[in-house]
Amino acid sequence: MAGIPVTHGLIIASLLFSLGLVGVLVRRNIIFILMSIEVMLNAAGLAFVVAGSRWSQRDGQIMFLFILAMAAAEVAVGLALILQLYHRLGTLDADGAATLRG
Amino acid sequence: METTFYAAAATAVLATALAITRTNVVHGLLYLIVSLLAVALIFFVVGAPFVAALEVIIYAGAIMVLFVFVMMLLNLGPQTVEQERRWLTPRTWIGPLVLTVVLLAELLYALASRGQATTGPVVDPQQIGIDLFGRYAIAVELASMLLLAGLIGAYHLGRRPLKRE
Numbered sequence: 023m024a025g026i027p028v029t030h031g032l033i034i035a036s037l038l039f040s041l042g043l044v045g046v047l048v049r050r051n052i053i054f055i056l057m058s059i060e061v062m063l064n065a066a067g068l069a070f071v072v073a074g075s076r077w078s079q080r081d082g083q084i085m086f087l088f089i090l091a092m093a094a095a096e097v098a099v100g101l102a103l104i105l106q107l108y109h110r111l112g113t114l115d116a117d118g119a120a121t122l123r124g
Numbered sequence: 125m126e127t128t129f130y131a132a133a134a135t136a137v138l139a140t141a142l143a144i145t146r147t148n149v150v151h152g153l154l155y156l157i158v159s160l161l162a163v164a165l166i167f168f169v170v171g172a173p174f175v176a177a178l179e180v181i182i183y184a185g186a187i188m189v190l191f192v193f194v195m196m197l198l199n200l201g202p203q204t205v206e207q208e209r210r211w212l213t214p215r216t217w218i219g220p221l222v223l224t225v226v227l228l229a230e231l232l233y234a235l236a237s238r239g240q241a242t243t244g245p246v247v248d249p250q251q252i253g254i255d256l257f258g259r260y261a262i263a264v265e266l267a268s269m270l271l272l273a274g275l276i277g278a279y280h281l282g283r284r285p286l287k288r289e
Contacts, residue, residue: 041141054149057152080252083174084252084260
């Protein structure tokens with residue numbers, strides 16, 4: 023069965039990762055920054071799964087499971103931080119937190 | 125099957141690009157969910173159905189629901205009703221709808237082709253489970269500690285802000 027070249031899967035993953043990176047750099051709304059981080063993690067997982075499927079290995083999928091757990095923990099803490107920031111500063115602008123002091 | 129892969133990949137990239145350029149957070153979330161579903165379809169096509177199911181259940185399901193809940197917590201006030209009315213116009217949901225219909229067509233094709241939609245060998249969940257609790261047992265324990273730390277951190281940060289004295 024003619025499979026999909028692993029290069030194409032990795033190109034897709036790198037495209038998605040670059041989009042996430044651009045989102046982190048360009049957007050100033052802190053929720054969009056968190057969403058872009060999710061996109062980047064997802065792209066990394068996609069690269070793992072595609073590479074694992076190329077060599078018929080299970081390890082790529084297992085790494086994706088760990089990325090999933092890490093993303094869940096990261097989102098929980100990140101969203102709690104966003105709520106706290108919004109309550110204190112009254113804004114979702116990441117630059118609003120530029121003057122944090124201890 | 126190659127067509128399925130490339131269509132899903134194009135959908136994923138397009139939906140992600142639209143997601144990070146929206147000005148409205150909920151519109152961005154809608155596109156992000158479409159992007160995650162498209163990536164799940166890519167997983168299915170490359171022979172990882174277990175991971176594809178987890179992507180839909182945990183990423184597109186649980187994590188995005190968390191985002192939506194936080195949106196609901198943040199947008200308190202009378203302007204939300206007006207916002208809700210504006211969101212119900214077709215302009216806002218037609219984009220995600222079109223992309224989701226593409227994914228649905230691919231899903232129906234994959235179901236109709238009875239297992240011919242995947243390329244290469246399929247890794248079944250049983251093997252993943254055996255490996256996960258065999259060779260990777262320590263990593264599973266570390267992941268559980270990470271989740272516990274996330275739980276405690278989110279609880280600590282999520283309390284009501286302390287009253288200024």
